[in-house]
Amino acid sequence: MSTPLTNVRSDxxxxxxxxxxRSVRDKTGRFLAEGPQAxxxxxxxxxxxxxxxxxxxxxxxxxTDIVDVASAAGVHVHEVSDEVLAxxxxxxxxxxxxxxxxxxxxxxxxxxxARPRLLVLLTNVRDPGNAGTVIRGADAAGADAVLxxxxxxxVYAPKVVRSTAGSLFHLPVVTxxxxxxxxxxxxxxxxxxxxxxxxxxxxxxxxxxxxxxxxVMGNEAWGLEPETRSRCDxxxxxxxxxxxxxxxxxxAATVCLYASASAQNH
Amino acid sequence: MSTPLTNVRSDxxxxxxxxxxRSVRDKTGRFLAEGPQAxxxxxxxxxxxxxxxxxxxxxxxxxTDIVDVASAAGVHVHEVSDEVLAxxxxxxxxxxxxxxxxxxxxxxxxxxxARPRLLVLLTNVRDPGNAGTVIRGADAAGADAVLxxxxxxxVYAPKVVRSTAGSLFHLPVVTxxxxxxxxxxxxxxxxxxxxxxxxxxxxxxxxxxxxxxxxVMGNEAWGLEPETRSRCDxxxxxxxxxxxxxxxxxxAATVCLYASASAQNH
Numbered sequence: 001m002s003t004p005l006t007n008v009r010s011d012x013x014x015x016x017x018x019x020x021x022r023s024v025r026d027k028t029g030r031f032l033a034e035g036p037q038a039x040x041x042x043x044x045x046x047x048x049x050x051x052x053x054x055x056x057x058x059x060x061x062x063x064t065d066i067v068d069v070a071s072a073a074g075v076h077v078h079e080v081s082d083e084v085l086a087x088x089x090x091x092x093x094x095x096x097x098x099x100x101x102x103x104x105x106x107x108x109x110x111x112x113x114a115r116p117r118l119l120v121l122l123t124n125v126r127d128p129g130n131a132g133t134v135i136r137g138a139d140a141a142g143a144d145a146v147l148x149x150x151x152x153x154x155v156y157a158p159k160v161v162r163s164t165a166g167s168l169f170h171l172p173v174v175t176x177x178x179x180x181x182x183x184x185x186x187x188x189x190x191x192x193x194x195x196x197x198x199x200x201x202x203x204x205x206x207x208x209x210x211x212x213x214x215x216v217m218g219n220e221a222w223g224l225e226p227e228t229r230s231r232c233d234x235x236x237x238x239x240x241x242x243x244x245x246x247x248x249x250x251x252a253a254t255v256c257l258y259a260s261a262s263a264q265n266h
Numbered sequence: 267m268s269t270p271l272t273n274v275r276s277d278x279x280x281x282x283x284x285x286x287x288r289s290v291r292d293k294t295g296r297f298l299a300e301g302p303q304a305x306x307x308x309x310x311x312x313x314x315x316x317x318x319x320x321x322x323x324x325x326x327x328x329x330t331d332i333v334d335v336a337s338a339a340g341v342h343v344h345e346v347s348d349e350v351l352a353x354x355x356x357x358x359x360x361x362x363x364x365x366x367x368x369x370x371x372x373x374x375x376x377x378x379x380a381r382p383r384l385l386v387l388l389t390n391v392r393d394p395g396n397a398g399t400v401i402r403g404a405d406a407a408g409a410d411a412v413l414x415x416x417x418x419x420x421v422y423a424p425k426v427v428r429s430t431a432g433s434l435f436h437l438p439v440v441t442x443x444x445x446x447x448x449x450x451x452x453x454x455x456x457x458x459x460x461x462x463x464x465x466x467x468x469x470x471x472x473x474x475x476x477x478x479x480x481x482v483m484g485n486e487a488w489g490l491e492p493e494t495r496s497r498c499d500x501x502x503x504x505x506x507x508x509x510x511x512x513x514x515x516x517x518a519a520t521v522c523l524y525a526s527a528s529a530q531n532h
Contacts, residue, residue: 037511045509137517142507170509205528241408241527243311243436245303251403251520254513258521261507262471 004057004079008087016054016088016100022154029103031156033168034094040066041166042099047073052100054080054088059096066097075099090158103156106172108147108182112189116144118260119191119214120253123149123179123228127220131155132163133250134217139167141257142265147182147214148175183231186214193232196256197224198246200237204256207236209263215256220249270323270345274353282320282354282366288420295369297422299434300360306332307432308365313339318366320346320354325362332363341365356424369422372438374413374448378455382410384526385457385480386519389415389445389494393486397421398429399516400483405433407523408531413448413480414441449497452480459498462522463490464512466503470522473502475529481522486515 005012018024019032030051033042036059042050043066053070057079060067070077080088089098111119120138125131131153138146148155155161155173186193192213216232218224229235238252247255271278284290285298296317299308302325308316309332319336323345326333336343346354348362355364377385386404391397397419404412414421421427421439452459458479482498484490495501504518513521 133514133517136510137513139508140504140506140510140513140517165511165514167508167510205532238406238524239527239531240406241531242405242433244402244406244433245431247403247406247520248399248431251399251406251517254517255520255524258504258524261505265505265507266471 004081005084006081008083013084013087019100020090020158022157025103025154025156030100031103031161032089032098032158033101033161034089034091034098034158035162036063036066036095036097037166038161038168039097039099041169042101043070043073043075045169046101046104047075049102049104050075050099051102052076052078053097054078054085054099055097056080056082056085063097091162104169104173106145106174108174108177108185111145111147111172111174112185114144116191117212117264118143118257119145119147119186120257121147121149121182121186121214121216122152123216123224124219125152125217125249127249128153128157128159129163130220130249132160134253135164135173136167137250137254137257139170141254141261143171143257145172145174147177148173149179149182150176179228183228192234195224195229195232195235196238196252197229197235198237200235202234202236204236204238204259207234209260213260215253215260217249217253270347271350272347274349279350279353285366286356286424288423291369291420291422296366297369297427298355298364298424299367299427300355300357300364300424301428302329302332302361302363303432304427304434305363305365307435308367309336309339309341311435312367312370313341315368315370316341316365317368318342318344319363320344320351320365321363322346322348322351329363357428370435370439372411372440374440374443374451377411377413377438377440378451380410382457383478383530384409384523385411385413385452386523387413387415387448387452387480387482388418389482389490390485391418391483391515393515394419394423394425395429396486396515398426400519401430401439402433403516403520403523405436407520407527409437409523411438411440413443414439415445415448416442445494449494458500461490461495461498461501462504462518463495463501464503466501468500468502470502470504470525473500475526479526481519481526483515483519
């Protein structure tokens, strides 16, 4: 590392900070991973995607493992002042480090070529926390990939990246998918489409989850579009045993994904 | 309803707004439920706990069901201006209504007298969203009650109430419990104590969940206190099938609770 960067008004700082805007991420093909968990998973699992690592002297001392892996991978490592890091990040407490990464490219074709057994397709999901938590849950449940429709939140938005807790770097996340052709491709690949919907007729514990399938999840508030739901093989409902009206999207997805993982692993 | 309340500086508005502070809730024994979902569940399931219902003219027109139930239960219904409602609430968009409620009193003795089969005990849980989501998940999974330690977040905080999505009014939530005597009481009542912990030795799918039990959950960041964990009958781990380090507290709780519900209901 060379001289620490201390000028909060530099073009570099402005360019990093601008990555909190979707238009800038779309134009540059870059995004910011903030905090030790996201940065560690980025340099460990996708070193080639990491362009610049920024960290305070204190963080460099605490996270020598991250610095070592990043340096070995040829990542540009920059020491920055606390003020510069704060000016770069959206998070109030990025714990001393952040990394500019290239958007991870994964295609549906590649995902399907690997003969997946468990997928999630998010359609019209708008809440960053929900999207990130579903990606984390999909990773935990051993899903092969997460597919995200073009009408959903940008998974490279800072809040989504944060809520994935590093999982964004663990499994392929395919973005910008048009729903209709995606459903057609999944079907052609022999993957059953299971709509998760509170109005479903099949109860989750009664659903056969042993063969390859994709959970199709809709918007937090209004659920799945009727056209999408009608193109699925089954409409599955997580049973409500008490008086709650529903589970939130991330909880429902996690329960469905764990039911799948349990059926496929035991 | 009489003349609309329009003075945002009135003592009444200040008193309602002050309920966003824990010290005021503790002193007055009251809290605020914001938005149609929470208010509807409050007047439906705990009408005697609802002291005052405040709503805009627009909300009164949209939610005649809520006004009817509240009026029939003898709740004081007040029409307020948009500005007054905004000044009363913490939420930016309470969708036109809020209700001042008495803190719901549920005791561990009452809960145990009803011979519960499924409980959750939250110890040192600090994040409002996590606590509320666990209460919602416990409700959905048909748990008999949620028990909350004295070192946890106040479940009557606006953000917790909001994240329960009405479930706070659906099942007994016992608060302010000291951990050690609570564990002793649960044990005396024949309830197995299952610590949910990423370092657990028993995998969730291998755990016998048919008999009455309580899931004991720890802090979001540091997990369960070693003393608490060691007093549990089993330390149970949600399997991680992928590369994720862990699930977040609310997801882990929901997966555990649904495994219990499935074992007890099928």
